[in-house]
Amino acid sequence: MRVLNTALAVAVLVSSSLVLARPPEPGDLLRLKTVSSPDISPDGTTIAFVVDTPDVERDENVSHIWAVNWDGSGDRQLTSREGESESSPRFSPDGTWLAFLSSRGGDEDDGPTRLWLLPQASGEARPLEGLDGSVSDFDWSPDGRKLALVVKDPEPDARESADGEEIPSPIVIDRFAFKRDGEGYLDNRRERIWIYDLARRTAERLTEGDHDESSPAFSPVGTAVAFVSKRVDDPDRTVDSNIFVGELAAMDRVPRQLTTHPGEDSMPEWSPDGRTIAYLRGGDPAVSFPWYAITHLAAVPSVGGEERVLTGQHDRNIFEFAWSPDGRSILMVVEDNGSQILSSVPSGGGAVRTLIGGDIDIAELAVSPAGRVAVMSSTMERPREVHAVEGGKIRSLTEQNDALMAELDFGRTERYSATSADGIEVRGFVTYPADSSKGQRLPAILHLHGGPDSQHDYSFDMLKQVFAGAGYAVIAPNPRGSTGRGSEFSAALTAAWGSVDVQDVLASVDHAVAAGIADPDRLGVGGWSYGGMLTNYTIASDTRFKAAVSGASISNILSGYGTDHYVLAYEQEIGKPWENLEGWMRISYPFFRNQTIITPTLFMVGGSDVNVPTLASEQMYQALKSRGVDTRLVVYPDESHTISRPSFVKDHVERWVEWFDARLKPASQ
Structure with a gap:
């Protein structure tokens, strides 16, 4: 009887869940938690990790440190200060401390990020003392007595008026790369390696010079630290970062350079015996533009010697x-x-x-x-x-x-393969509404990823599911320029934006129409960053789309030079505008030939975006508005390239859906 009752109860629960399940909605993005940054305790019994949660009431994102036992039990929150965030948890070598980064106790926007130590037995976390500047990365010494820290030079003391108000200083710029998204204008402060002695509570700088350092890694015996740096006369003008080793016994000496590869070397990690340092090696800029090059695993002897690609x-x-x-x-x-x-x-x-x-x-x-x-x-x-x-x-x-x-009732996702105009195979994914039937023609959204050096993949994507939940087939192609298919496929887009990638995404739409998936009279297209750029290229090349959403995009690429943070990338991939004006104009056709665009287009952008500045969206909005094309511009104040404020996250997705619904669905739906 108990078995029958249990079976009946399970059946009722299953039935209830099926009835209650619903399609995802934009508001579900504010309920989604982002889990990241796992670190295993030395004895292997505990894993610390970070959970980032939208705080709807405060309209901000808050991250806290959690832990779970190896067997999956004991999922628990370790930090919980209201309105404060923590990141980067790492256990000490003996497991007695858990270090993390936080700007606790200060203004989250302007205050320094400090390293905190949380005792694992009991007690409150405490910050490292006697250290100025913000900490961005760290590593424990093998004996747990020291920490290698990446610390940014502190800001100079602010001036104050007679009534105590802070007086802003002029922004003086003399760097080649002078701005960065999320930071704004860059001064000449640098990020340097410091060695912190926990017993003495003192810090000593390991590195000197006008260079930034990153990714510190202690040697297995704790006598040296490997790190990444660009130690050239003007590091802003190169992607050539290399692996260096600084000896703790010679703090005032120039560190040893281990790698000489002209591309980007990163993430050094010592072998357990200390004889070898493995690292990631980017492509040689003389062979392929770094965005499109393959990142390999390489190794070099820790005392110096031959660099080997593994x-x-x-x-x-x-x-x-x-x-x-x-x-x-x-x-x-x-x-x-x-x-x-x-x-x-x-x-x-x-x-x-x-x-x-x-x-x-x-x-x-x-x-x-x-x-x-x-x-x-x-x-x-x-x-x-x-x-x-x-x-x-x-x-x-x-x-x-x-x-x-x-x-939530998620739509099913299938892979597809299409053939581009020049015979190249294009792969991607189609996500269907959960309540759709096989062979049903649906309004469809061509969803374009950013990068372009990225890919649509098997990772969870709530945005695609929200679109499917609104009744759309979501076509997610990986055109040339995308990663995951090798260096040749990715590098095909070098200095050729809006060319073969447009062919590939249109081939994906043709496939969806021919397969009976997409209604050819109800097609939309949209994306963010390069996905927004490719949206602009696509609607400037084909008029079949009835609605478009272009997020954080640029079409007049000339306007990006000197106004966004890609000056080095521009010069390496396209050349200087005054030396290759034809090349720059060729990839700027959605603006200079915008009269070919008839698609109603919604432009959205962060008001503080330095990656693709607001002016780029303003130009396209103004061009279409001037010609009487149905268009709208939405600017999110104080947001950078990625929209992060919870209320804005929900708002911008709602606007996507509303824009498509009004133009792709009959009034009766």
Whole structure:
């Protein structure tokens, strides 16, 4: 009888969940928690991680440190100061402390970010004392007595008027790269490596000079720190970063340079025996523009010597890596054709072996000294959560978003393959409304990703599901310029924006129409950043779209030179405007030939965007408005390139849906 009752109860619950499940809505974005930054305790029993949650009442995002046991039990919040945020949790080598970064106790916008230590036995977190400037990264020494910190030079003391009001100083600019999104104008303060002695509570600077340093990594014996820097006369004019080693016994000496590769070297990690430093190596700018080049795993002897590429025959990007405890292999997160998978390679180089593959999104790898492995992982129907890697499989440890997911009825997603105008295969995904039937023609949105060096993949994407929940088929192509298909496919877009990528996305639409998925009379297109740019290129090339949404985009590329933060990238990929005006004009055709655009277009942009400044959207809005094309411009005050204020996040997605609904759906729907 108990079995029958239990079965009946399960049936009722399942039935209720089916009845209550609903399509995702824009407001669900404010209920979605972002889980990230896993770190495993030295004994392997605990994983610390970060949960970022929209605080609707305060209209801001707040992140706190959480922890979960290796067996999945004891999911708990470790920090909880109201209105404060914490990030980057890392256990001390003996597990007694958990360090993290936070601007607690100060103005979150202007106050310094400090490193805090939270005792794992009991007690409150305390900040490091005797240190000026903001901390952006850190690493523990192997004995836990020291910390290597990346600290930005402190701001000069502010001037005050007689009544105590702060007097702003003139902004004096003499740098080649003088602005950056999220920071605004750049001064000459630098980020440097400091060594902090916990017992003495004192800090000593390891590096000197007019350079920025990043990614500090202590050697296994704690006598040296590897880091990344551009140690040239003008670091703003190059992507050539290299790996250096500074000896703690010689704090005032010039650090040793280990790598000389002309591209971007990053993320140094010592082998367990200290003989080798592995790192990520970007492409050679003389061969391929860095955006489109493959990032490989490389290694160099820690005393100096030959630099070896360990994954040279594997034409896929490596994003994260970690040494195995025995030093025989290196685990890696590898991007591959719409997936991010877990792989490994022998420490001496060789064949890349897949450990966890398939239709999955894996990121943020963590490995404990005992060999336990944790990753962030997601699928199209479940956001990233912390997972343990065991026996060639992953096991979920957290369920921060499971309650929300249980409420929602997600549309199914299928892969597709189309043929572009020149015969190149284009791959992507189509997401259908949950209540749609096979063969039903639907209003469709061509959803274009940013970058362009990025890809639509198997990761969870609430925006696509919101569009599907509103009744649209969502076509998500990976045109040339996208990553995941190798260097040649990506590099095809070099200095050729709005060319073959337009062919590829239009081929994707043609495929969806021919397959009976998309209604050819109800087509929309939209994207953010380069996705917005490609939207502009597409509607300037084809008039079939009845509605477009262009977010944080630029069409008059000439207007970007000197007004956004891409001056070096522009000069490397396209050349200087006065030396290659034809090339600049060729990729600026949506503005200079905007009379070909008839598609009603909504432009949206952050008011403080330095990545793609507001003026770029203003120009396109004004051009279409001048010609009488149906258009609108929405500017989100104080927002940078990525809209983050919760109320604005909801607002901008609602506007996407409303804009499409008004133009792609009959009034009766």
